[in-house]
Amino acid sequence: MSEYQNLLFENDNGIGVVTINRPKALNALNEATVRELDKIIDVLAQDDSVKVVIITGSGEKSFVAGADIVEMKDKDAMEGREWGILAQGVFNKLEGLAKPVIAAVNGYALGGGNELQMACDIRVASEKAKFGQPEVTLGITPGFGGTQRLPRLVGKGMAKKLLFTADMIDAAEAYRIGLVDQLAPADQLMDAAKKLAKTIMSRGPIAVKLCKFAVNKGINMDLESAIQYEDEVWGLCFATADQKEGMKAFVEKRKASFTGK
CATH class of the missing domain: 3.90.226.10 (2-enoyl-CoA Hydratase; Chain A, domain 1)
Known part of the structure; x- marks a missing residue:
């Protein structure tokens, strides 16, 4: 550069x-x-x-x-x-x-x-x-x-x-x-x-990104609206392969291998 x-x-x-x-x-x-x-x-x-x-x-x-x-x-x-x-x-x-x-x-x-x-x-x-x-x-x-x-x-x-x-x-x-x-x-x-x-x-990249968005957006909202926004973000996570892998790895007592998908 x-x-x-x-x-x-x-x-x-x-x-x-x-x-x-x-x-x-x-x-x-x-x-x-x-x-x-x-x-x-x-x-x-x-x-x-x-x-x-x-x-x-x-x-x-x-x-x-x-x-x-x-x-x-x-x-x-x-x-x-x-x-x-x-x-x-x-x-x-x-x-x-x-x-x-x-x-x-x-x-x-x-x-x-x-x-x-x-x-x-x-x-x-x-x-x-x-x-x-x-x-x-x-x-x-x-x-x-x-x-x-x-x-x-x-x-x-x-x-x-x-x-x-x-x-x-x-x-x-x-x-x-x-x-x-x-x-x-x-x-x-x-x-x-x-x-x-x-x-x-090493953590789930989609989850990390959504945590950032939830904190940045929610801190400028009233608490009730911010909690509702968090719920939307939380729900989105369950549509990802990373969520499936993360929870499967936990149950199988191994380190998760995240793909960011």
Whole structure:
């Protein structure tokens, strides 16, 4: 995938590793990078050889240090709004990707970087990682989903504290409040993320996909409607060969061999 200027891609036996690669800018998101992310998400959606996606940043210092302020600073109101709409659309597309997405947060995840990792399904962080939404120090609000995904992950009060103060927190605190889901030593981060990906890949792929859809859709519904949606998803599973194989393997006390059908 040499057509990408700001991303690196590797297919590691079904694990698609996307690396934000602007190390001189601490992997900050400029428009070109966001458009390349948009493009690669479309490619990943169509590539049946990729079962799980991992997103990380190049180098040891930064995952994504935010949006590119140099590029952003002279925008007017309309240009700022269009920039936000572009990035929000890409992050929404990532969140809706019909494959599990793991953020391997290797360093600073600030502003747009924190918003990017929140759009992933599961967040694994280096013990050296740092998190924050510093936008109010720049006179702006988060614009890539931060005011909406953050309270859904950590609760309204904690989200407001982080948003209002712009405080940067370490990985241990991020884990404590539920902003990340797993910690790993810095030199073992990708191993931990890939181990998690391999575990997910060993499960029924249709069921995993439907779990993702049910959680993402249901969390924004009232409970009664969400339970009804879950029932629809549950019923669909019984039309699959994977369900027959999974339950037969359980009864026969052997490991299931799923085909994704």
